[in-house]
Amino acid sequence: MFDVIVIGAGPAGSTASKALVDKGLSVLMVEKFKMPRYKSCSGQLIKKTIDLVQEYYGKPVPEDTMCVPTENRGMIFTDDKGRVFRYEQEGLNVWRSSFDKWLADNAAQAGVEIRDNTAAISCEETEDGVSVTLKGERTYTEHAKYIIDCEGVVGTLKRKIMNATPKLIYTYQTYNQGSIDLDYHFFHAFLQPELSEYDAWFNVKDNQLVLGVSVKVKENAERFYAQFISYMEKEHHLRIEKQLKIDRWLMPWIQPGCKIDYGVGRVFFAGEVAGFLNPMGEGISAGMESGHCLAAAIVKHFGDQEKIYTDYKERTEALHNYMKRQWSFVGGMADTFAEMK
Ligand SMILES: Cc1cc2nc3c(=O)[nH]c(=O)nc-3n(C[C@H](O)[C@H](O)[C@H](O)COP(=O)(O)OP(=O)(O)OC[C@H]3O[C@@H](n4cnc5c(N)ncnc54)[C@H](O)[C@@H]3O)c2cc1C
Structure with missing residues (x-):
């Protein structure tokens, strides 16, 4: 026992x-x-x-x-009106x-x-x-x-x-080789409703560009992801050379x-x-x-x-x-x- x-x-x-x-x-x-x-x-x-x-x-x-x-130097949020907020903090x-x-x-x-x-x-x-x-x-x-x-x-x-x-939130993210004009030291979160049903994000792990969206309805993940990628290409010059991995997961819906x-x-x-x-x-x-x-x-x-x-x-x-x-x-x-x- x-x-x-x-x-x-x-x-x-x-x-x-x-x-x-x-x-x-x-x-x-x-x-x-x-x-x-x-x-x-x-x-x-x-x-x-x-x-x-x-x-x-x-x-x-x-x-x-x-x-x-x-x-990691903190988070940069873009709110639903496209306004950017920067929260600097020491991190790893x-x-x-x-x-x-x-x-x-x-x-x-x-x-x-x-x-x-x-x-x-x-x-x-x-x-x-x-x-x-x-x-x-x-x-x-x-x-x-x-x-x-x-x-x-x-x-x-x-x-x-x-x-x-x-109740669960569905996450969908990809790991990629490529380039973008965002600062790799920050976690970037995007809250515009046309990009996800919850949040969308960009961060970097061992020089792999990680791009993800989270949704309330599982079937919507890939559609929002495609919209997010188009947005990142237009606004932040994202260029994906090779997709290395697709990763689907869950989060509690608080x-x-x-x-x-x-x-x-x-x-x-x-x-x-x-x-x-x-x-x-x-x-x-x-x-x-x-x-x-x-x-x-x-x-x-x-x-x-x-x-x-x-x-x-x-x-x-x-x-x-x-x-x-x-x-x-x-x-x-x-x-x-x-x-x-
Ligand atoms: C896409 C994404 C990005 C995230 N990014 C961050 C971040 O940057 N920073 C941050 O702080 N948090 C982040 N989180 C949240 C964070 O990952 C979780 O909140 C955290 O891992 C919760 O810790 P936990 O120990 O409760 O559960 P977990 O880390 O999930 O651990 C649970 C463990 O239990 C095991 N398990 C499950 N069922 C059983 C069973 N029946 N028997 C035996 N073992 C079992 C699982 O295999 C797992 O190893 C992120 C989450 C997601 C989905």
């Missing part, structure tokens, strides 16, 4: 796991893919993420997780596969047992804990006092537990009020599956912070489930309020986000 089983080795899962073993609890973390696993992401680490890595892991983000240009540019592997390796070094290629497929409360059915090379069951579900956007287990289907699902019974949620996500895809810091807060609440009130919930909510209150303010701010920038005002 483990004290806690953590599901998913993303930023939320690794951070929660490490924080638990640092305080003496026994932790199993399972990850459905082989590590290092791919995660669609712009990989922009804002200043807050860099600081959280130092605080939770006791060391800086390592250079071998970074890609060129390694330095990483490959998520390497960055997440490094977080998980640190959790393992601290004492977390990690099983990759292992998916949690169901769970059930027992008299003194919860049992989880895991599927790796074989299907078997493990037991723990609590589960921390950090399975990210798809949330298969959470859907089963809550018997609900989440609703007005930014509701958070903290958990059900002995299964707690952290990171994106709980609903922690800031606008323009800033989710790594929210994942890490919520995972850390939940671990601290479990350590403090191990035998008292209700107190864990209360403490987890209190510890994430500032993060939740910040999230609501950020979404409301974006709601004022573009009609596509008007419901968030």
Whole structure:
């Protein structure tokens, strides 16, 4: 019997796991893919993420997780009226596969047992804990006092537990060889409604030009992407020499009020599956912070489930309020986000 089983080795899962073993609890973390696993992401680490890595892991983000240009200098927004806003901030540019592997390796070094290629497929409360059915090379069951579900956007287990289907945003991005007249050191977001149903973006990873759109209706992705490419060719002299990769993914569709699902019974949620996500895809810091807060609440009130919930909510209150303010701010920038005002 483990004290806690953590599901998913993303930023939320690794951070929660490490924080638990640092305080003496026994932790199993399972990850459905082989590590290092791919995660669609712009990989922009804002200043807050860099600081959280130092605080939770006791060391800086390592250079071998970074890609060129390694330095991210902030975000440049174009709002729905075509007005440009520049937000400068110190940041980094990483490959998520390497960055997440490094977080998980640190959790393992601290004492977390990690099983990759292992998916949690169901769970059930027992008299003194919860049992989880895991599927790796074989299907078997493990037991723990609590589960921390950090399975990210798809949330298969959470859907089963809550018997609900989440609202999702569909992302479509391509990696390309080519040229453009935008500053590679910034993440560029475009909020014009003719370019996407949510947001469109440009960033650079190891000199590959990444261009993406997000939509509310999956079938609309390629049409908006084509419109975005035409716009970038006209306005920013985009020239694509060769398309290297197409990448489709999902994001939670954050609703007005930014509701958070903290958990059900002995299964707690952290990171994106709980609903922690800031606008323009800033989710790594929210994942890490919520995972850390939940671990601290479990350590403090191990035998008292209700107190864990209360403490987890209190510890994430500032993060939740910040999230609501950020979404409301974006709601004022573009009609596509008007419901968030
Ligand atoms: C296109 C795009 C661009 C983004 N850009 C940025 C950015 O630049 N900066 C930023 O901060 N955020 C960005 N985000 C958001 C960020 O990627 C997420 O918010 C963040 O990864 C959430 O962390 P997490 O730990 O909650 O989940 P994840 O990182 O998704 O990790 C969840 C893990 O759980 C595993 N898993 C799922 N189900 C199971 C299961 N049943 N059993 C076992 N394992 C399971 C998954 O394989 C995965 O490894 C972006 C997102 C997208 C889609």
